[in-house]
Amino acid sequence: MTPKGERREQEILQTAADLFFQKGFHATSLGDIARVVGMRKGGLYYYARTKDDLLFRVVEQGLRSMIEELQGICNGEGGPEEKLRRAIENHIRAMDTRWSTLGVLLREDRAVAPQHRRSYIALRDDYEALFRRLVREGIDAGVFRACDPVMIARAILGMGCWMAVWYRPGGGQTAASIGSQFVDLIFEGLAQANARGSSKRRSPSPRGTRRPAPDREQTAISLSEAGAKS
Numbered sequence: 624m625t626p627k628g629e630r631r632e633q634e635i636l637q638t639a640a641d642l643f644f645q646k647g648f649h650a651t652s653l654g655d656i657a658r659v660v661g662m663r664k665g666g667l668y669y670y671a672r673t674k675d676d677l678l679f680r681v682v683e684q685g686l687r688s689m690i691e692e693l694q695g696i697c698n699g700e701g702g703p704e705e706k707l708r709r710a711i712e713n714h715i716r717a718m719d720t721r722w723s724t725l726g727v728l729l730r731e732d733r734a735v736a737p738q739h740r741r742s743y744i745a746l747r748d749d750y751e752a753l754f755r756r757l758v759r760e761g762i763d764a765g766v767f768r769a770c771d772p773v774m775i776a777r778a779i780l781g782m783g784c785w786m787a788v789w790y791r792p793g794g795g796q797t798a799a800s801i802g803s804q805f806v807d808l809i810f811e812g813l814a815q816a817n818a819r820g821s822s823k824r825r826s827p828s829p830r831g832t833r834r835p836a837p838d839r840e841q842t843a844i845s846l847s848e849a850g851a852k853s
Contacts, residue, residue, distance in 0.1 A: 632670050635660055637724070640681045644723040648678055648734040675736035678727070679743065682735060685724040686746040689717060693753045703761035704810070710757055711809065712802040714783045718790060719798035729787040751776055758813075767813040779809060 624632065638659045642651045653674055657664040671677035696709050718725055735743045754776035761767035782805055790801070 631660075635667065635670050636677075636681055636684060639677050640685075640724045640727050643678065643681065643731055644726040648674075648727070648731045653677075675739065678731065679735060679739040681724060682728050682732070682743055683746065685721065685728045686743075686750060688721075689714070689725075690746065690750050690753070692717075693750065697753055697756060702766070703757060703764050704766055707754075707757045707761060708806050708810070710754060711779060711783070711806050712799075714780070715786070715798050715802035715805060718783065718786045719792050722792055726787045729784050751780060754779055761813065766815070768815050770813070775809075775813070779805075782809075 635656065639651075639656050642655055642659065646655070651674075653667055654664050656677070657667055667677075671680060692713055693710055696706055696713065699706070701709070732743070732747075755772040758767065758770070758772040758775045762769060762772065786801070790798075792798075
């Protein structure tokens with residue numbers, strides 16, 4: 624394919640991702656996509672024979688790019704903690720910069736056609752396996768407490784992927800802020816008991832005294848409000 628053809632292909636895939644995300648896969652037609660990119664419906668068949676094929680292309684491209692980036696982190700410099708931190712932050716950042724593509728990946732995964740499903744599941748599992756690897760490396764190095772890497776990896780991905788439901792770019796919090804909060808929460812849970820710091824433990828109240836009531840003027844940040852649909 625020529626460079627011009629490759630640019631056209633990317634335009635079609637991005638348009639398909641945008642429309643699948645905005646309207647839903649089943650409510651979007653090939654004619655809708657063709658109109659937005661300014662071509663005849665028949666011209667799309669050069670790039671994808673069916674709408675099912677187009678959905679898989681969108682999902683496949685999104686997953687492959689995420690896997691490539693995560694492999695770079697896993698094989699790069701730094702210890703287990705630093706690599707896992709970077710991996711989580713990269714995942715959250717991608718939810719912001721590739722909003723519609725990853726939104727389709729997470730919202731429309733059940734619409735992936737049977738002929739593509741095995742390939743889709745293999746890519747999805749490859750991505751999860753890299754997170755498992757990072758958690759396991761941290762356990763082996765003694766920087767994370769003993770735990771099940773499978774469950775931790777799925778918890779991390781569950782937190783990040785749920786952003787497809789409530790997060791909106793330009794909302795009350797940035798992706799960087801959300802990523803930092805997620806990292807802090809996850810690392811507090813993974814830390815060895817003797818490494819969590821006595822400052823984070825509550826000292827017992829003297830007998831006959833009560834802890835001061837929490838300041839009712841302080842309110843927790845609501846992620847659902849930060850990601851309220853416009």
